[in-house]
Amino acid sequence: MSRNELTRRKLLAVAxxxxxATRVARxxxxxxxxxxxxxxxxxxxxxxxxxxxxxxxERAWMEVLHGGKWNRLxxxxxxxxxETWASTLGAKHCLATANGTSALFASLNALGIxxxxxxxxxxxxxxxxxxxxxxxxxxxxxxxxxxETFQIDARKIEAAITDRTRCILPVHLGGSPADLDAILExxxxxxxxxxxxxxxxxxxxxxxxxxxxxxxxxxxxxQASKNLNSGEGGAILTNDTDLYNACQxxxxxxxxxxxxxxxxxxxxxxxxxxxxxxxxxxxxxxxxDQQSRTREQNAAYLTKQLAEIxxxxxxxxxxxxxxxxxxxxxxxxxxTRFANLPRSRFLAALNAEGIPASSGYTPLNQEPFLxxxxxxxxxxxxxxxKQLAEWVERNHCPANDRLCEEAVWFTQxxxxxxxxxxxxxxxxxxxxxxxxxxxxxxx
Ligand SMILES: *Cc1c(COP(=O)(O)O)cnc(C)c1O
Numbered sequence: 001m002s003r004n005e006l007t008r009r010k011l012l013a014v015a016x017x018x019x020x021a022t023r024v025a026r027x028x029x030x031x032x033x034x035x036x037x038x039x040x041x042x043x044x045x046x047x048x049x050x051x052x053x054x055x056x057x058e059r060a061w062m063e064v065l066h067g068g069k070w071n072r073l074x075x076x077x078x079x080x081x082x083e084t085w086a087s088t089l090g091a092k093h094c095l096a097t098a099n100g101t102s103a104l105f106a107s108l109n110a111l112g113i114x115x116x117x118x119x120x121x122x123x124x125x126x127x128x129x130x131x132x133x134x135x136x137x138x139x140x141x142x143x144x145x146x147x148e149t150f151q152i153d154a155r156k157i158e159a160a161i162t163d164r165t166r167c168i169l170p171v172h173l174g175g176s177p178a179d180l181d182a183i184l185e186x187x188x189x190x191x192x193x194x195x196x197x198x199x200x201x202x203x204x205x206x207x208x209x210x211x212x213x214x215x216x217x218x219x220x221x222x223q224a225s226k227n228l229n230s231g232e233g234g235a236i237l238t239n240d241t242d243l244y245n246a247c248q249x250x251x252x253x254x255x256x257x258x259x260x261x262x263x264x265x266x267x268x269x270x271x272x273x274x275x276x277x278x279x280x281x282x283x284x285x286x287x288x289d290q291q292s293r294t295r296e297q298n299a300a301y302l303t304k305q306l307a308e309i310x311x312x313x314x315x316x317x318x319x320x321x322x323x324x325x326x327x328x329x330x331x332x333x334x335x336t337r338f339a340n341l342p343r344s345r346f347l348a349a350l351n352a353e354g355i356p357a358s359s360g361y362t363p364l365n366q367e368p369f370l371x372x373x374x375x376x377x378x379x380x381x382x383x384x385x386k387q388l389a390e391w392v393e394r395n396h397c398p399a400n401d402r403l404c405e406e407a408v409w410f411t412q413x414x415x416x417x418x419x420x421x422x423x424x425x426x427x428x429x430x431x432x433x434x435x436x437x438x439x440x441x442x443x
Contacts, residue, residue, distance in 0.1 A: 012312040034435045036352035042428040043354035048416040052287060060279040070275050072096070073260045077278035082235070084285060089210040091218075091237040093244035096278060097251055100199040100221025102271035103234035104132040107195050107217045108167070110246035117166040117425070122152035122178075123365040123400045125171040128221075129197050130364055133169070137378055139391065141165070142365040144399040148316045150174060150330050150407070153399065154182035160191055160394070167195045170200035172211050175227070175325025175412075179318045180206045181215050187215070195219070199234075202227045203292045205323035212237040217247070222281060227295075227327055227412055228288045230280040233273055295326040295415040298422050299365075302329065302415075305426035311314050311337025312429060319424050329410040332403070339436035346432060347408065349439055353428035356414070360407040365395045 022053070033039025069075035077094045086094035097103040113119060115137040121130055123142040133140040143160050147152040152170050168187055170178040178196075187194040194215035198204070202220060204211045212218025217240075220226075222233030238244050246266070249255060254268030304312045311334040317324055333343050341349075343359060350357045373379060374388045414421065 003071070007037045021311045029105070031163070032347055032431060034352070034432065034439060035354070036349045036439065037435075039227060041352060041354040042431060043424045045354075047274075047356070047414045047421065050413040051224070052291075052416075053283075056286075057280060058330070060283050061276060064077050064275045064279045068245065072272055072275055072278065073258075075275040075278075077275045078273050081278040081285070084282065085220075085235055085383065086237065088285075089213050089237055091210075091213045092239040094240065095236045095244060095247050095251060096238060096281075097234040097271045098273055099232045100219060100226075101128045101221060102177055102235040102251070102269075103219035103221070103236045104128065104195070104197060104199075105135055105170075105269075106247045106250045106271055107219055107243075108132055108136050108138075109250045110243045111167055111195065111216065113166050115378075116164065118159055118162060118164045119387075120152075120157060120165060120168045121223060122171050122173070123151075123395075123397045124150060124152075124403065125173060125197065125364065126199070126361075127364060128199070129169060129171055130250055130370075131195055133179050134337055134373055134401060135344050137382060138166070139164075139387075140370075141391075142395045142397055142400075144397040145403055146167065146179075147332065147399050147403045147406075148313075149176065149179075149318060150315045150403065151178040151318070152183075154179040154186070155296070157186050157397050158184065158190075161192070163194060165190070165216045166170075168192050169197060170194065170215075171197040172201075172204055172325075174315065174328035174330050174409075175201045176209050176315060176317055177201065177206045177321040177324070179320070180211070181320050184214060193217070198237075199223075200327035201325045202288060202327075203323065204325040207320050208322050213239065214390075216240060217243055221416040222277070225352065225411070227325055228281065228284055230277040230284065233277045233281060267407035276342065282424050291416060293322075293326060295412060296324060298415040298417075298419065299329055301419055302422040302425060305422065306331060309426070309429055309433060311335070311433070327412050328360075328416055329412075329415060332406055333408050334406065341432075341436045341440050343406065343408070345439055348431045349435075350428055355428045356411070358409050360409045361404060363397065363401050363404050365397050 035041040045353045060259040082094040096131045113136050117138040118141045119133045121140045121159045124145045130140045143156050144153050150152050196215040196218035198212035199221035201211050212357035220235045222230045251271040254266045256263045256265035306312045313332040315330040
């Protein structure tokens, strides 16, 4: 887990510790002393806690426990969840998996991605998107980020394609759809399958269709922080029966059927979801649409407020994006409009005001572990030294480097409360801006 993912999860943990209390948004008078300098915070109450449960989760969990069928080969919860999720998204097939990483891992296997192949990925994503490519001993090729949307810059994908490219792996980062019109068109033109990493994009839509169903395959995560959550969990969506069968077999140790026998048709792994996970998901699923609508309404309201503040640029959506899952609320911070207050100090000041905020990802394409991986015996056996040396040249992502310096994130749970919460967030940003010169003197 990257340092930033850790920070994000810590923030989430902080946001989850409190019970729902009365939320009071104080108006930010310019004379108010910043909380980081000992003044009153804009907000004292915690944001909504996560996960949300009631007696139904408890009942569902205990039913599996006492029923004794804890494995999907015996029970029917995983199958029922697959049917529910597939029909909700409008996909022909859904395969539940142990987590999002294993969903992506099985999908790349089904597509036959292996040593020597290049896979196009964004540098602005959670590390799992890239780790699954490395698990296949394939080469991740990073395409720079569109800083206005925080998504892979589709205008730069074609220049990264070579005769070794085998797959395009866009991420719908933060729950906002990547530019699927452009990406799918490039895929068609170059005969490359598109694997959608929708791990943050539950119920997000592109031109009215659910993301994950537009590419060859799409993957979800149900990890604890995600908008649909069973602690750990994942799913693969596809309309292609052959790809579904390949994923199904791979995730069940290469078996030729859905059972527990000893007939194998390919290599594989055990990536199966448990009945406990599926039982929780069937209950959590009942909230996902409403929660998603609440996030969308709050985010739209917050964007209107923040966009009026000089130096704050909320992430833009592509025109084809008809629904954003808002797993993250992301914006760019321009310190020159805040008396050159460094982002770290801005974040500290916001956190002191009772608004948890974090700095988000660091540039994945610059992670030292990539070079260590390419130095391994396996990579040196597959790739000519010249190709690995060229990789370094090919993987400059200047727009992403800059975005990683400017980004600010709020977590999805902060969008689940009443509209007052959005007023408090905007008030805190305005308060910090109003006092920025004072805050600078103290750094
Ligand atoms: C969470 C996530 C994953 C991995 O999912 P896990 O369930 O944690 O394995 C992959 N890609 C992205 C973009 C994610 O956010």
